[in-house]
Amino acid sequence: MRELLDEANEVLQSYFGLCPSLRSFDRLCNVRSGVISFSDFADGFYDVSNHKAYVSDAPSLFHEFHGHALFFEHSMIGKRVAELISNGNISSAVFDKTLLFVEGHAIWTSAFLLDKLGLDDIFTVYEKSLCERNVIFSDGRTLNYQEIYDVMKKAENFYGMHDLWWRVFGFPRKLSKEVLENLVRNLPGLSEKIILAVVFGSRKEYSDVDLCIVVNEKKDFDCLSFRGIIDLAVYDLEEFLAKARLFDVGVTEPILTGDFILGDKNLYERIRQDLSNDVPSREAVEYLRRTSKLLFENASAAKRSGMEEIYLETLAYSISYRLFANAYERGCKSLTFKELCDPELDNVRRKLSNLKRLSLDSLVSSLFIS
Ligand SMILES: [Zn+2]
Numbered sequence: 001m002r003e004l005l006d007e008a009n010e011v012l013q014s015y016f017g018l019c020p021s022l023r024s025f026d027r028l029c030n031v032r033s034g035v036i037s038f039s040d041f042a043d044g045f046y047d048v049s050n051h052k053a054y055v056s057d058a059p060s061l062f063h064e065f066h067g068h069a070l071f072f073e074h075s076m077i078g079k080r081v082a083e084l085i086s087n088g089n090i091s092s093a094v095f096d097k098t099l100l101f102v103e104g105h106a107i108w109t110s111a112f113l114l115d116k117l118g119l120d121d122i123f124t125v126y127e128k129s130l131c132e133r134n135v136i137f138s139d140g141r142t143l144n145y146q147e148i149y150d151v152m153k154k155a156e157n158f159y160g161m162h163d164l165w166w167r168v169f170g171f172p173r174k175l176s177k178e179v180l181e182n183l184v185r186n187l188p189g190l191s192e193k194i195i196l197a198v199v200f201g202s203r204k205e206y207s208d209v210d211l212c213i214v215v216n217e218k219k220d221f222d223c224l225s226f227r228g229i230i231d232l233a234v235y236d237l238e239e240f241l242a243k244a245r246l247f248d249v250g251v252t253e254p255i256l257t258g259d260f261i262l263g264d265k266n267l268y269e270r271i272r273q274d275l276s277n278d279v280p281s282r283e284a285v286e287y288l289r290r291t292s293k294l295l296f297e298n299a300s301a302a303k304r305s306g307m308e309e310i311y312l313e314t315l316a317y318s319i320s321y322r323l324f325a326n327a328y329e330r331g332c333k334s335l336t337f338k339e340l341c342d343p344e345l346d347n348v349r350r351k352l353s354n355l356k357r358l359s360l361d362s363l364v365s366s367l368f369i370s
Contacts, residue, residue, distance in 0.1 A: 005065065012109075063109075135148065152168075173204070217236065218234060276333070319342065
């Protein structure tokens with residue numbers, strides 16, 4: 001069992017940069033009475049107030065330890081629930097609201113680990129057993145494990161497993177090189193076509209993850225429909241090279257401030273060199289001005305439709321493109337967002353970050369309001 005525990009920890013580390021603490025692990029013994037537990041599997045359970053997972057076999061190890069223990073130790077939702085439980089003031093309404101996330105995470109993670117560790121026989125039995133198990137809410141209503149698993153798989157298939165972990169389960173973004181490689185390799189609809197992947201932006205534990213991806217064929221991929229925690233800028237090679245030549249901030253920012261994840265390192269180094277050495281052309285300045293105007297029109301349209309976040313984001317870009325054009329016209333070499341200094345831009349950025357903080361707070365607190 002210990003060997004399996006370590007192997008599963010390694011998988012979780014490499015995909016999500018997290019694993020549960022060993023202090024939360026225990027073999028099953030008769031300590032059941034009187035604990036508040038998630039005791040859905042007869043062969044294991046998780047005692048929330050004591051932070052211990054009691055397990056007896058592979059599925060219960062993955063469910064109770066790698067599922068529940070990890071969730072209550074690291075997820076923003078899990079930590080808040082654990083706190084309420086240990087203070088003795090969790091209401092049944094709050095418990096019910098979080099139950100789907102708690103169980104959804106454990107059910108998904110068990111299936112994920114059984115698959116990654118190649119435990120095919122157990123996986124088959126596990127999948128069959130899902131429809132026989134239910135989550136029971138405080139008013140007696142039940143929801144089938146299979147139904148919960150189907151919802152999680154749907155979210156995974158659309159946005160990828162990392163978005164599921166970060167947005168739905170509330171885990172911090174631990175962006176090691178290995179995690180980023182696994183993230184990019186598992187992006188739905190893109191993974192097989194990637195020429196270059198770069199991470200940039202703030203890279204904080206509870207911020208969006210900004211990725212710039214160059215693919216050999218973009219065809220049906222729609223970045224706008226992919227708006228989760230992962231913020232994607234996807235270009236085909238021709239588009240990427242053209243934008244680099246025009247000092248488009250969509251390329252300069254990731255290439256000059258970001259980190260290479262995977263793909264063609266030579267291409268990355270070459271574009272980085274060119275952007276650092278070349279002076280932007282007249283054509284680039286005109287292009288940046290045109291783009292600024294176009295973005296301003298888009299921002300105004302978003303404002304008219306009441307889409308405040310998109311309005312502020314687009315307006316910030318519109319102002320930035322204008323400032324880049326002005327600086328390049330004066331003969332500056334390539335600049336990054338950080339180097340732009342303008343009171344109007346600062347004001348828009350401040351409003352935007354307040355709005356984002358507000359929406360994160362209200363998402364989490366809405367789970368805890370009875
Ligand atoms: Zn459970």
